[in-house]
Amino acid sequence: MKQKKNTVEALGEVALRRAYIREVILENFMSHEYSRIPLKPGINIVTGPNGAGKSSILLGIAVALGQTYTERSQKLSDLIRRGEEAARVSVIFDNSEVEGRRPIPWLTSDQLVVTRYIKKNGDYWHYVNNRFKTKAEVDHLLQQLGINPNNMLIIMHQNMIEQFAAKSNIEKLKMVEDAVGASHFRRRIIEAEEKLRNVQSEAQTLKRSLEEARTAVEYWREEYEKLVKKKMLEEQKKKLEIELAWSEVQEVEEDIYRLQEKIEALKL
Template sequence: MFISIRLSLNWAIYRAQCLKQFDLWGTRLSLTEVVDQDSKVEVNPRSQALTTGPLLREIILENFMSYEYARIPLRPGLNVVCGPNGSGKSSLLVALSVALGQAYTERSRKLSDLIRWGKDTARVTLVFDNYPRKGRRPISHSQSDLYMISRYLKRDGTYWYEAEHRAVGKAEIERILSEFGINPDNMLIIMHQNMIEEFSITDEQQKLKMVEEAVGFQGYRENILEAQAKLSKLLSEEEAISKFLQDAEQTLQYWKGEYERLIRRRELSARKASLDVELAWAHVGRISTSLESLGNKIERKTERLQRMEERVQEAAMLVENRRNRVNELRLEQERLFYTIIALEKEKTELDILAKVSGSLSSQQASKALEYEEQPSSKDSPLALSVRLEHKIEESNSRLAALRERLGRSIESYVESSVGKAVLEYQIESLKGEISELEAERRDVQRQLADQIAQAEEVGSRVQTSRSPQEVSDE
């Protein structure tokens, strides 16, 4: 875990060559964006993976070096800040090292010189992301979503720390950073420009320790060494005990074999007796299941018979209703037919009368026609004939519609009669099936009584869910 700030193009190339072996590390402290007109941010896309520790979300600078007030928002991963010389990139790294209390910075600089010219107090604030991850906050002792650590610098040389707006000592800050897994004195955490040479001359073992501490593996190394010492002690004790056990093992194996054979013979004898009893009662269970199945079949068929008898009654009522409807339509058809014949007869008489006399008086026409509507004295035989023609056509239309309705009613009547006959046939067949099942059930009941008597001679009743074939196979 390290922070890389690119001060210039040449410096970035040199730095990348020195540290490319650590390119895959994720960062907990990472600069992602600087609020500066002349700076821009480059983010390594391979370092976007979030860590489980708290992430540095923002750096706030107040009256610090060239910054009067600046807020630097951050993102997870490896971040590179680039810009021209004098744009304030080094100031960011110095601010971060001051806030974390890096010993190198405090030895090499006078902290009061870092205060902006003309100001008495400077402050550097680190804002850590403490949002819950998988139901747990990275900083467990704080319930805030954002955790802030601030360092104040005074022109008179005094300074102090604040954590969550509460004044704390440097020892408390070191403890908090230790919980984060951050050692600001590790060159791989914060590396200034003139620390490259120091890092290059460091021996390989020390570099490895720095790497382990930076990525959080230092505790694992200590645990491995401690476990290795315990393992060596246990191996020496194991060797002495192993020889003793080998001697005892030979004697134990002989008597163990004899004892196992004896136990096995007893178990097999007891198991055979148990299986004989289970087999006898398994036959009882099989017959009982068959008897129960027959009873269920008879019950279902009886319920079905009751439903079908109810349907037959409903079908009989439906047939009777449709028969009455057919008779009513036939009677209405007959009445309408005779009405049409009477109208035809009256029309024929009027036609003959009109031809014979030429024209009849209204009174004569009234006497010649006996119809439910009395014509006026001004109606002629021809007019009366036309009116009768209309009535005949209307009656014929009604007769055609009545015949169609009668045809549909006859079809419904026939369909209902056939359905009723089918139901009656099915009822008779179902009664025969029920009788056969009743006879079969009586036979099975006799078999069950015989099997129970035989099973009781073998042993007391036992419950088993296995079939006789499964018991016999065992």
């Protein structure tokens, strides 16, 4: 139970630390000549008549963050306002400090501005807080923030609802986990489980090696005892051989002594 509580608390901390979109700036983008759309934390509702540019706000966010899907065109250059050569879309994340903490801890600025420029010839480039960044760098940055622009639950256009409904339950679960930041913890759990399996495998290998070592030690202990016993027996054999030799010498000497006595007796 304690571990579940810690996981929930951790998810809550991630949610609290997440930066929200404070403002969207559209310049020469679709029907917008120059528009600044301020937003607040929580739910924001944009209303207006058809053709007023409501959907293009969401599309602008998608383009700025690098979403691969565009519902209105096949090319990004088609999103440039008619008669213009370039467009600029910016998404401003709030990073204000609250109680000594920032949603993006490693950024000291009160805001994170992700900007994408689009030219009529098809070229585009990115800026983050007025510094040039590659697409890969922007993707990595958004990944650090827990934002996947290609997740339907992060940015869902009008005709995506049917696509989401057609997804399998597993695919929907992955999208939900990715959207709320739980996928990060799932990856960490999977990595931890993989490490645990590796440690267990290494432990089994070490256990087998230890058993083999014990068997080898027992074998060599027995061999050592045999060797010691063999040396003892060899030493005993040598002693017995020496004793036998001395015994034989004594017998010969005694025989010689007796013969000498007999010889002496015959002389008399």
